[in-house]
Amino acid sequence: MLEHQIGRLQLCQRLDGILIATSSLPGDAEILQIANRLGLNSFAGSEDDVLDRIYKAAKQEHADVVVRITGDCPLIDPAVVDQMVGAFLARRDELDYLGTGPTFPEGLDTEVMSFAALERAWHEAVKKSEREHVTPYIFLSGRFRTARTEYERDLAHLRWTVDHESDFSLVRHIYEQLFPRFGYNFGVREILDLFQKEPELAAINEHIVRNEGFLKSLSEESGKLEMVKVRSLRRSEEYWARAKGLIPAGTQTLSKGPTQFVEGVAPKYLQRAQGSHVWDVDGNEYIDLPMALGAIILGHNYPAVSEAILQQMQSGTSFSLMHPIEVEVSETVRSLVPCAQMVRFGKNGSDATTGAVRVARAYTGREKVAHCGYHGWHDWYIGCTSRNKGVPHWAIEQQFAFTYNRIDSLKEIFAANPGEVAAVIMEPFGVTLPEDGFLEKVKALAHENGAVLIYDEVATGFRFHLGGIHQYLGVDPDLACFGKAIANGMPISVLAGRAEIMQVLAEEVFYSFTFGGECLSLAAAQATINEMREKNVIAHLWEMGRRLQNSFNRLASDYGLQKHVQCLGLPPRTFVSFSDVGTVPALIVKSLFQQEAIKRGVLFTGAHCLSYSHTPEDIDFVLAAYQKAFEVLSKAIRQGNIEEKIEGRPVQPVFRAVN
Numbered sequence: 240m241l242e243h244q245i246g247r248l249q250l251c252q253r254l255d256g257i258l259i260a261t262s263s264l265p266g267d268a269e270i271l272q273i274a275n276r277l278g279l280n281s282f283a284g285s286e287d288d289v290l291d292r293i294y295k296a297a298k299q300e301h302a303d304v305v306v307r308i309t310g311d312c313p314l315i316d317p318a319v320v321d322q323m324v325g326a327f328l329a330r331r332d333e334l335d336y337l338g339t340g341p342t343f344p345e346g347l348d349t350e351v352m353s354f355a356a357l358e359r360a361w362h363e364a365v366k367k368s369e370r371e372h373v374t375p376y377i378f379l380s381g382r383f384r385t386a387r388t389e390y391e392r393d394l395a396h397l398r399w400t401v402d403h404e405s406d407f408s409l410v411r412h413i414y415e416q417l418f419p420r421f422g423y424n425f426g427v428r429e430i431l432d433l434f435q436k437e438p439e440l441a442a443i444n445e446h447i448v449r450n451e452g453f454l455k456s457l458s459e460e461s462g463k464l465e466m467v468k469v470r471s472l473r474r475s476e477e478y479w480a481r482a483k484g485l486i487p488a489g490t491q492t493l494s495k496g497p498t499q500f501v502e503g504v505a506p507k508y509l510q511r512a513q514g515s516h517v518w519d520v521d522g523n524e525y526i527d528l529p530m531a532l533g534a535i536i537l538g539h540n541y542p543a544v545s546e547a548i549l550q551q552m553q554s555g556t557s558f559s560l561m562h563p564i565e566v567e568v569s570e571t572v573r574s575l576v577p578c579a580q581m582v583r584f585g586k587n588g589s590d591a592t593t594g595a596v597r598v599a600r601a602y603t604g605r606e607k608v609a610h611c612g613y614h615g616w617h618d619w620y621i622g623c624t625s626r627n628k629g630v631p632h633w634a635i636e637q638q639f640a641f642t643y644n645r646i647d648s649l650k651e652i653f654a655a656n657p658g659e660v661a662a663v664i665m666e667p668f669g670v671t672l673p674e675d676g677f678l679e680k681v682k683a684l685a686h687e688n689g690a691v692l693i694y695d696e697v698a699t700g701f702r703f704h705l706g707g708i709h710q711y712l713g714v715d716p717d718l719a720c721f722g723k724a725i726a727n728g729m730p731i732s733v734l735a736g737r738a739e740i741m742q743v744l745a746e747e748v749f750y751s752f753t754f755g756g757e758c759l760s761l762a763a764a765q766a767t768i769n770e771m772r773e774k775n776v777i778a779h780l781w782e783m784g785r786r787l788q789n790s791f792n793r794l795a796s797d798y799g800l801q802k803h804v805q806c807l808g809l810p811p812r813t814f815v816s817f818s819d820v821g822t823v824p825a826l827i828v829k830s831l832f833q834q835e836a837i838k839r840g841v842l843f844t845g846a847h848c849l850s851y852s853h854t855p856e857d858i859d860f861v862l863a864a865y866q867k868a869f870e871v872l873s874k875a876i877r878q879g880n881i882e883e884k885i886e887g888r889p890v891q892p893v894f895r896a897v898n
């Protein structure tokens with residue numbers, strides 16, 4: 240097999256030389272003899288630390304560009320290798336690494352990298368899987384400039400590598416058919432022709448999962464993985480029984496409630512949390528990913544914040560007059576956030592967004608609101624959803640939803656309501672980035688029409704950038720709303736903006752409540768922001784998020800599910816999006832995936848809101864659980880029994896947009 244592979248590689252035009260790198264174990268001595276017989280250089284190095292082996296082999300050759308082909312690819316295509324080398328050299332200044340992407344059949348894998356990148360990985364990579372599989376550190380750590388090429392059509396379902404006997408049978412058959420006619424001169428096209436003539440060939444090894452070896456070592460690293468297999472949820476169910484008939488909907492926050500989880504599989508009540516881990520009332524441990532809907536940015540019970548809260552508590556929590564910390568935190572927000580000339584506090588995100596809308600209405604003397612995204616529970620917004628009973632019709636008539644990245648949808652609102660729109664309120668970023676100057680266009684359109692531009696950064700502020708997502712995106716609104724991350728889980732929100740507009744709060748607008756200046760949350764906000772400034776928290780969120788998102792999407796394509804399951808968004812906050820599989824609805828697909836992740840100790844809701852406490856080990860634990868979830872899901876899809884595999888009532892929607 241090896242000789243065949245070498246025979247094919249020798250047809251490449253763009254390789255200066257071929258070296259065989261193997262292990263120094265006695266059993267591999269024969270490989271060195273083969274290299275010798277073929278007149279090729281060889282290198283014998285570590286069995287497990289293959290990164291070290293490849294690095295030393297490349298160093299021995301004084302290579303400055305390294306093409307890595309693994310020895311299990313006897314159908315490697317010389318034309319593909321040459322194209323990859325050419326593409327890498329053409330982009331030499333902008334790339335450290337170029338690999339074949341998931342649309343290639345497995346077994347055509349070609350990786351081209353600079354020696355410098357290999358050397359850096361050799362210095363920096365520490366994990367067993369990164370050492371054993373050579374390049375994961377390069378393409379997952381986010382520290383290198385990497386790219387992947389696509390094949391001209393999606394051949395991800397084909398498996399031409401050799402790990403199992405069935406793989407070997409397939410490859411031997413291909414050689415028997417094509418070698419007598421072409422010698423080594425056959426490539427993807429000729430093999431595909433053969434598959435067309437003999438369609439049963441694809442079935443020989445299609446049951447084997449792509450990139451098995453890498454996936455296996457991921458799960459080895461997460462030894463605890465199967466620990467949570469048999470869990471009791473008895474106490475969760477007991478509390479739930481007590482809540483029935485007492486707490487309408489059973490929950491204070493719909494997206495934390497049981498409708499968002501597979502009944503009987505997910506815990507209902509959590510009791511304790513530390514760092515990135517949580518424990519349910521039955522003592523089961525999970526890695527937390529929703530992190531209290533994105534509120535916990537540093538980690539649960541984070542020492543600097545807990546300490547600040549405790550200290551404040553000992554000198555008072557709520558006072559009968561103002562407290563200086565209101566001034567201090569306002570100054571901190573003003574010093575960080577570009578649009579924040581004046582600052583007011585609230586408790587929930589909805590306080591800030593509702594305050595902003597009232598300010599805009601007072602400032603413009605108009606009533607209508609154009610909105611885009613989710614903005615909270617108040618009449619002026621929630622009326623546009625299916626959960627709008629109790630909202631008066633006149634409130635619903637004042638609100639108009641527009642669509643992200645579709646400027647025409649906002650233009651239509653202004654055209655239909657000339658001189659009547661008080662505010663354009665939007666989440667400036669959700670999962671997709673603005674395209675084609677969308678944010679600039681929205682701003683211009685709002686201002687041309689005399690409306691106030693409000694950014695709802697409740698979910699995104701203080702997560703992507705300390706100056707808010709608007710600083711990250713480079714467009715300043717008139718008003719901005721913050722919540723969630725700003726105080727590491729303590730209830731506080733912020734309404735900030737241009738002085739000229741905010742000033743209306745000083746006069747005729749009522750925005751005032753008992754707990755507006757509650758001091759524990761303000762102390763927590765100050766401590767959280769200080770910590771974020773000092774510790775490079777946001778860089779950590781990007782790094783962990785990249786590791787999670789890249790590997791997630793790689794797993795999805797390894798299981799051939801990239802069309803149905805995708806991890807979207809920017810690394811500090813990503814979402815797993817599921818789509819229908821045939822007639823099976825997306826929420827059912829999600830339910831099975833969620834069930835399998837939760838069983839393995841990962842609290843999965845679809846949102847990854849990472850914190851400063853998430854470690855690379857946490858991420859790998861999560862990935863190992865996801866790998867199992869993908870395995871179960873892909874099997875269920877093949878067998879057509881996704882629904883049967885779900886062990887309780889599946890996930891339900893909170894509401895649907897109806898506007």
Ligand code: PMP
Pocket residue numbers: 532586587588589590592612613614615616666695696697698722
């Ligand atoms: N705006 C956005 C973008 C949000 O994500 C949320 C909460 N998920 C809100 C507003 C409302 O915040 P709260 O639930 O704290 O009232």
